[in-house]
Amino acid sequence: MHGVINPATEDVIASVAFASVEETDEAIARAHEALPSWRDMAPGERADLLRRFAAVVRAHEDDLASLEITNSGHTVGNARAEAQLVAKTMDYYAGGPERLFGKQIPVPGGVDVTFHEPVGVVGVIVPWNFPMTIAAWGFVPALAAGCTVVVKPAELTPLTAMALGEYAIEAGLPPGVLTVLPGAGPVVGQRFVDHPQVRKVVFTGSTAVGKQVMAGCAQQVKRVTLELGGKSANIVFADADVEKAAATAPYGVFDNAGQDCCARSRILVQRTAYDRFMELLEPAVKGVQVGDPRDPATEMGPLISRQQHERVASYVPADARVAFAGSCPSGPGFWFPPTVLQGSADDRSFREEIFGPVVTVVPFEDEADAVRMANDTVYGLSGSIWTRDVGRALRVSRAVEAGALSVNSHSSVRYWTPFGGFKESGLGRELGPDALESFTETKNVFISAD
Ligand code: NAD
Numbered sequence: 001m002h003g004v005i006n007p008a009t010e011d012v013i014a015s016v017a018f019a020s021v022e023e024t025d026e027a028i029a030r031a032h033e034a035l036p037s038w039r040d041m042a043p044g045e046r047a048d049l050l051r052r053f054a055a056v057v058r059a060h061e062d063d064l065a066s067l068e069i070t071n072s073g074h075t076v077g078n079a080r081a082e083a084q085l086v087a088k089t090m091d092y093y094a095g096g097p098e099r100l101f102g103k104q105i106p107v108p109g110g111v112d113v114t115f116h117e118p119v120g121v122v123g124v125i126v127p128w129n130f131p132m133t134i135a136a137w138g139f140v141p142a143l144a145a146g147c148t149v150v151v152k153p154a155e156l157t158p159l160t161a162m163a164l165g166e167y168a169i170e171a172g173l174p175p176g177v178l179t180v181l182p183g184a185g186p187v188v189g190q191r192f193v194d195h196p197q198v199r200k201v202v203f204t205g206s207t208a209v210g211k212q213v214m215a216g217c218a219q220q221v222k223r224v225t226l227e228l229g230g231k232s233a234n235i236v237f238a239d240a241d242v243e244k245a246a247a248t249a250p251y252g253v254f255d256n257a258g259q260d261c262c263a264r265s266r267i268l269v270q271r272t273a274y275d276r277f278m279e280l281l282e283p284a285v286k287g288v289q290v291g292d293p294r295d296p297a298t299e300m301g302p303l304i305s306r307q308q309h310e311r312v313a314s315y316v317p318a319d320a321r322v323a324f325a326g327s328c329p330s331g332p333g334f335w336f337p338p339t340v341l342q343g344s345a346d347d348r349s350f351r352e353e354i355f356g357p358v359v360t361v362v363p364f365e366d367e368a369d370a371v372r373m374a375n376d377t378v379y380g381l382s383g384s385i386w387t388r389d390v391g392r393a394l395r396v397s398r399a400v401e402a403g404a405l406s407v408n409s410h411s412s413v414r415y416w417t418p419f420g421g422f423k424e425s426g427l428g429r430e431l432g433p434d435a436l437e438s439f440t441e442t443k444n445v446f447i448s449a450d
Helices: 021-040 043-059 061-072 076-094 131-144 159-171 185-194 207-218 242-253 271-286 306-313 367-375 390-399 435-439
Strands: 002-005 012-016 110-118 121-125 148-152 178-180 198-204 223-227 233-236 266-270 322-325 339-342 358-364 382-386 404-407 440-448
Touching: 012 061, 012 159, 021 121, 021 148, 021 178, 021 185, 043 061, 043 076, 043 131, 043 159, 061 076, 061 131, 061 159, 076 131, 110 435, 121 131, 121 185, 131 148, 131 159, 131 178, 131 198, 131 435, 148 185, 159 178, 185 198, 185 207, 198 207, 207 223, 233 242, 233 367, 242 271, 242 382, 266 271, 266 367, 271 322, 271 339, 271 358, 358 367, 367 390, 382 390, 390 404, 435 440
Parallel strands: 121 148, 121 198, 148 178, 198 223, 233 266, 233 382, 266 358, 339 358, 382 404
Antiparallel strands: 002 012, 110 440, 322 339
16 A cells, blocks of 8 residues: 655545556456447447536535645645536537547549547556646547546546546446556556557656657557646746736746646746846745645645655755745645746756746847747747737747747646647647547548449
């Protein structure tokens, strides 16, 4: 049994049995057995079951939120929004089964049609930072497309995904259609990669493990979606609403204590607005409410683990150029204050994903300089652009190599728009109208008119 810890108190809150390779193989076999009846179910019936699943999740919103608060240290506001997002994702993709259209393509001598066939059993591997939403972004469109699914939550945060597995049964999904298997990455996750009956792996996590998953999947030419790390830029031009850019910048990076793949952890500010921006940023950062995640006034909770705390602290050594920092509780819990570093583009804190509440601010000269600095990274997930000049907003949005950008805002992920990364931030897209098809193979059939 593995102890699950509340990161705000360091108390053990649950014990979870981790699946072995044999148990993983049994779950994959059940998913494979459940596939024909799920795939062949009338589309409207599969849609109804997904709607019922959404209703059960809504009925358990409080339970899911409270699990995420105690297991992951998410603030109560975030945890509730995440439970609602899971239900909304289910409702959105419940519209999928009846709309999984193929094409009719004109050909001589007959009729040519395409079908979107479900790929088969899908394995979803989930990180610890957004345990229930990231699980759902993988398994919901897969189920809608007619696939059966095995899910492996992160070792540190299995509780909400395990609850979702139980709600699937409560909603009436047939046994074997969705199975949640808590376990170790190199055991259960690796088995999803190696087992020939798993036909697609959806992996969200670090770029290092993502590369191993991709290499493993290549052995069987297994389909793979990768959602990996990020080092996103928040670019503030001097012609922007600098007050608003500074007031919102902390929330673009410190949400979920900076443990967000989309965290805008590099702030690039045009030199002529730099001093003014820093002057405005200081009270905004010091105003971030860090504390008990159960308190509705709290805006930022703890880091997930002691190990993560040590990792984040390594980016703020004694001689770090700290411009200013917020405050956080002392005592038990993995607390770290929101911290702003002044730096240069060569700094380790500016180049590596920190996954904590630490942001580095660096000045730039002009538009070309901003784009060059924003793109000078192996990552390409997200980013923000602040300017009042529409032409510049368009030019820079097109020039920044990242999959999910926002202008004059730090918009988060929406279930109805595509999400994913350029370069080493990932491969493929989740969510939005096209995610459904990523769980299918296109089959072309020619029917002769003879
Ligand atoms: P991680 O790579 O350590 O683990 C992710 C998952 O992979 C866990 O479930 C883990 O058990 C599993 N795993 C570990 N070894 C494995 C193996 N050999 N085979 C198969 N599975 C294995 O990542 P993490 O520390 O849990 O999460 C943080 C990382 O996730 C950050 O880099 C962050 O940027 C990234 N992330 C990306 C997105 C995105 O959408 N792009 C979203 C959230 C998090």
